[in-house]
Amino acid sequence: MKKIILSFVIIMQIIVPAFLVYKYENTLKHGEVYRFNVSPIDPYDPFRGRYVYLDFELVTVQYNGEKDIKYGQFVYANLDKDENGHAVFNEIFTEKPKVGNYLKVKFLGNYGIFGEDDTRYNIGFIFDRYYSQESKALKIENAVSDNRGQRGVDNESAETVSARVRIKDGLGVIEELYIGELTIHEYLAQKESLNTTQDHTK
Amino acid sequence: MSKKHIKWLKDELPKLIEKQVLSTENAEKLQQHYAMNDISSEQPLSLFTIILATIGGLLIGGGVILIFAYNWDNIDRPMRTVLAFTPLIIAQALTVTGLYPRRRGTAWREVSGVLLFCAVAASISIIGQTYHISGDFQGFITWWFLLLLPIVYIIRAHLMTMLLIILAGFAAINFTAIYLLFLLTLLPYYIQESNKNHGLKSAQTGWLWVSAFLVTVLFQFIFSSYQIDSTLTLLSISTCLYLTGSIIEKSNAFWKRPMTISGAIILGGYLILLSFNDVLRSSTQVINLFILETYEEKAIAQLSFLLLSFVLLAYHTYVRNFKLLVLPCVLILYILIGYVIAYTSSSTDFENTVALTIGSLLITLLTLIISGWYIFLGIKEGSASKLNYGLIMIVSLVMFKFFIDDFSLITRGIAFIVLGSALISINVWHNRRSAS
Numbered sequence: 001m002k003k004i005i006l007s008f009v010i011i012m013q014i015i016v017p018a019f020l021v022y023k024y025e026n027t028l029k030h031g032e033v034y035r036f037n038v039s040p041i042d043p044y045d046p047f048r049g050r051y052v053y054l055d056f057e058l059v060t061v062q063y064n065g066e067k068d069i070k071y072g073q074f075v076y077a078n079l080d081k082d083e084n085g086h087a088v089f090n091e092i093f094t095e096k097p098k099v100g101n102y103l104k105v106k107f108l109g110n111y112g113i114f115g116e117d118d119t120r121y122n123i124g125f126i127f128d129r130y131y132s133q134e135s136k137a138l139k140i141e142n143a144v145s146d147n148r149g150q151r152g153v154d155n156e157s158a159e160t161v162s163a164r165v166r167i168k169d170g171l172g173v174i175e176e177l178y179i180g181e182l183t184i185h186e187y188l189a190q191k192e193s194l195n196t197t198q199d200h201t202k
Numbered sequence: 203m204s205k206k207h208i209k210w211l212k213d214e215l216p217k218l219i220e221k222q223v224l225s226t227e228n229a230e231k232l233q234q235h236y237a238m239n240d241i242s243s244e245q246p247l248s249l250f251t252i253i254l255a256t257i258g259g260l261l262i263g264g265g266v267i268l269i270f271a272y273n274w275d276n277i278d279r280p281m282r283t284v285l286a287f288t289p290l291i292i293a294q295a296l297t298v299t300g301l302y303p304r305r306r307g308t309a310w311r312e313v314s315g316v317l318l319f320c321a322v323a324a325s326i327s328i329i330g331q332t333y334h335i336s337g338d339f340q341g342f343i344t345w346w347f348l349l350l351l352p353i354v355y356i357i358r359a360h361l362m363t364m365l366l367i368i369l370a371g372f373a374a375i376n377f378t379a380i381y382l383l384f385l386l387t388l389l390p391y392y393i394q395e396s397n398k399n400h401g402l403k404s405a406q407t408g409w410l411w412v413s414a415f416l417v418t419v420l421f422q423f424i425f426s427s428y429q430i431d432s433t434l435t436l437l438s439i440s441t442c443l444y445l446t447g448s449i450i451e452k453s454n455a456f457w458k459r460p461m462t463i464s465g466a467i468i469l470g471g472y473l474i475l476l477s478f479n480d481v482l483r484s485s486t487q488v489i490n491l492f493i494l495e496t497y498e499e500k501a502i503a504q505l506s507f508l509l510l511s512f513v514l515l516a517y518h519t520y521v522r523n524f525k526l527l528v529l530p531c532v533l534i535l536y537i538l539i540g541y542v543i544a545y546t547s548s549s550t551d552f553e554n555t556v557a558l559t560i561g562s563l564l565i566t567l568l569t570l571i572i573s574g575w576y577i578f579l580g581i582k583e584g585s586a587s588k589l590n591y592g593l594i595m596i597v598s599l600v601m602f603k604f605f606i607d608d609f610s611l612i613t614r615g616i617a618f619i620v621l622g623s624a625l626i627s628i629n630v631w632h633n634r635r636s637a638s
Contacts, residue, residue, distance in 0.1 A: 002356055006301070009352045010294050014287065016345055017325045021283050024333040051331075126338075131331045174334040 027173045031166030032101055034079065034087035036125070038163050038177075051129040052140050052177070054163060060120045062091045069094065069107045069121075076170060077123055078102045086162075092123060096170060104170040127165065127172050130184075140177065140184050208236045255309040256316050256361045264320065279332060286328035293321035297357060315359025319366070322349050343373050347384055354391055360403050363391055364410055371414030375421045379499040382422070385415050393450050401458070408451075408460040412443070416464065422500060433472070433485040433536065438507040440468035441530045445514035448526050456587050466529060466591065470572070473532045474599050477566040479558050485540070528575050535568055569599050584636050586629070593628060597621050 038054040061077055069075060075092045078100050082088050087103075096102060108122035132140060164175045177184040215232065218224040224232075277285070296314035300306045323346050330336070347369055354363050370384035392411050395404035423435045444465025451459040475481045511533060518526050539561040573595040580589025600621060604614050 003302070005352055006298070006356050009349070009356075010298070013290060013294065013322055013325075013349045016349060017286060017290070017329050020326070020329050020333075021286075024329075024335065028333075051334075126336065127334060129336045130334050 023171060024173050027168040027171050028166050028175060031168035031171075031173065032081075033085065033175070034081060034165050034167055034172075035085045035162045035178075036087055036165055038161050051131040052137055054128050054130060054174075054177075056125055056128070056163075059089050059123050061089045061123055062119055063121050064091065064119060065094055067094050071107065071109045073107045074104055074126075075107050075123070076102045077105045079167070087165075087167075089123065092121065101167060102170055103167050103172050125172065127163075127174050130163070130174060130177050136185075136188065139188055211236065251309065256312045258313065260316050260320070262317065282332045283329070286325050286332065289317075289321040290325040293317040297353065301357060311357050311359045312361050315353070315357055315362030316365070318353060319350060319362050322346055340373075340377050343369065343377075347373065351387055354388065358391075360407070363388065363407060367407070367410050367414050371418055374414075374418040379422045379503040382415075382418060382503060385411065385418065396450055396452070396458075405458050405460070408458075412460040412464045415443075416468075423504065433476075434540070435504050435507065436468065437472060437533045437536055438504070438511045440465045440472070441511040441533045442507055442514060444469060444529060445511070445518060445526060448518070448523070454585070469529050469532050470591065470595050473565065473569045473572065474595065474602060476532070476536065477562050477569055477599065478602070479562050482539070482562050482565070483558055485536075525579065528572055531568060531572070532565075535565060539564060566599070569595060573599070581632065584632075586632060586636075589632055590629065593625055597625060 036054075037057045063069070063075075075094055076096050077089045077092045078097045079102065080088045080090065080100075089103075092105070092107070093102075104126060106124040106126065108124050110121045130140070160178075160180060162178050164178060165172045166175050167173075179187040182190065211232070215224065215229045219226055219229050293314065296310075297318050300310045300314045323342075326342060326345065330342075347366065350362070350366055354366055367385070367388055370381070370388060373384055374381040388411060392404065392407045395407055398404070419436070419439055424432045442465070443461045447459060447461025447463075447465055451462050453459060456463060476485065511530070515527065515530060518524075542557060542561070573592040576588050576592030576595070578592075579585065580587070580592060600617065604617055
């Protein structure tokens with residue numbers, strides 16, 4: 001009996017992480033691509049290492065349902081894409097929508113929403129981190145800060161920082177971070193080679 | 203005879219036979235009488251060795267996690283996924299080989315248990331890191347606990363169990379009250395260890411479990427803003443601890459009875475506190491048993507503890523353990539007084555004050571009765587812990603009354619000297635009596 005229980009537990013200890021891998025891989029392979037604009041900060045997670053926290057631009061959506069929703073509760077937002085491939089959210093539901101693509105999000109109440117429209121609410125995303133090598137995470141954060149600074153001075157030359165996310169059946173998985181049209185790694189490599197060239201010129 | 207002494211005798215028998223102090227036949231009879239063949243002749247591992255071995259295991263486990271936390275960008279995703287499973291499979295292999303084909307020593311099981319504890323968390327974390335998923339922390343802790351819980355009962359590794367108790371306590375404090383069930387699932391382990399009379403191991407498990415449980419109760423029911431009757435909840439829980447401990451913990455040693463002792467201390471402490479009007483008034487102002495609409499889990503937990511305490515009271519009444527029913531009378535008295543005062547609180551101030559005064563007098567009287575009862579039991583059974591419990595209750599009651607009420611310094615000084623002298627002299631007399 002003990003052997004049977006032990007075997008079952010050991011199999012479950014492998015199945016649970018394996019199922020997570022299957023879910024995320026499936027989303028990355030077959031999910032639809034959406035862009036989300038972000039402004040990252042760089043903290044540390046002792047369990048998983050250095051990551052860049054992705055502070056997405058605030059999104060407000062409509063809620064026309066009758067059920068009360070608590071702050072922090074998970075709900076489902078249906079979404080479309082604009083002409084640039086950026087995600088556009090319409091409405092949230094307490095149950096999974098039967099039509100169209102949707103994303104599982106966190107309900108954040110209506111703090112900061114003014115005016116007479118009391119049916120619009122803030123939502124937060126579950127994917128809010130980009131894990132990177134310890135030395136790179138700080139560079140990524142600096143690269144983004146530089147672009148944010150530029151945007152303050154000259155909007156046209158500033159690059160948009162965005163995350164490319166695959167979404168399927170409510171699950172969103174970050175595929176890559178972008179500065180403009182370059183992936184973050186291409187951008188850092190380009191910046192490093194520019195700095196090297198400038199040093200040689202001096 | 204304890205296992206330790208039987209093992210000593212078993213080791214001595216060959217020498218006694220060799221020196222012809224004992225015949226072979228008599229030695230065999232002794233072996234049969236004490237069931238010596240059931241006891242392993244393996245040298246028990248010293249506590250120091252177990253601690254060092256498990257620290258080594260923790261360091262290895264922690265080191266693996268830190269190495270993976272470095273996040274190798276140069277390794278592609280499929281390879282990272284394989285690496286996520288590697289520590290888990292190694293830890294599982296060590297755990298299984300610790301049991302089959304034959305059960306290995308304590309150090310092996312302890313180290314493999316700790317490694318498995320770290321590896322399960324590491325594999326889920328690394329997958330989250332690989333796919334940039336921050337995930338649901340509550341879900342992560344839940345799965346971490348559930349995937350390890352059955353292993354506790356199979357390999358019976360002490361340190362892994364302690365880590366799991368801490369994890370369960372962490373979940374119960376930070377998430378909803380329903381996570382108290384996690385702690386309750388580890389209670390049978392402590393009961394089994396207690397029955398095997400493993401001494402230090404069962405005591406450590408018991409004290410850690412009780413501490414985690416009480417801290418959880420404090421955070422979930424006392425410190426939270428939930429307006430429940432926290433006094434009633436704490437009295438129910440301590441009654442459950444006291445009466446359950448009386449069933450599970452058979453030893454007479456103070457340090458081997460964490461549930462009984464904790465329950466008794468909380469019940470006794472509350473008895474003294476409730477003897478003061480102000481405390482009784484503020485406790486009875488919040489007599490809300492259920493607020494089901496908004497806080498279902500806490501309300502259900504509160505009701506469950508109350509019902510369980512009544513079930514345990516009924517059980518001990520049925521088996522005629524009347525001695526154990528004395529201390530939990532505080533729960534019954536509080537319910538009666540609390541609800542009478544709650545009933546009269548909407549009446550005139552006079553009736554409310556009278557009700558409060560009568561209530562606190564009754565509780566003071568109960569405190570004196572219970573203290574006297576334990577002093578009597580302590581003297582009759584020769585139990586220093588019971589005697590001192592009764593003495594401490596009386597001394598504390600008198601001291602607090604003297605602190606609160608307006609007595610002169612001289613009066614207080616004389617009272618404290620008298621109490622201190624009584625405490626010392628009764629203990630000295632009791633020790634001499636026990637020795638003779």
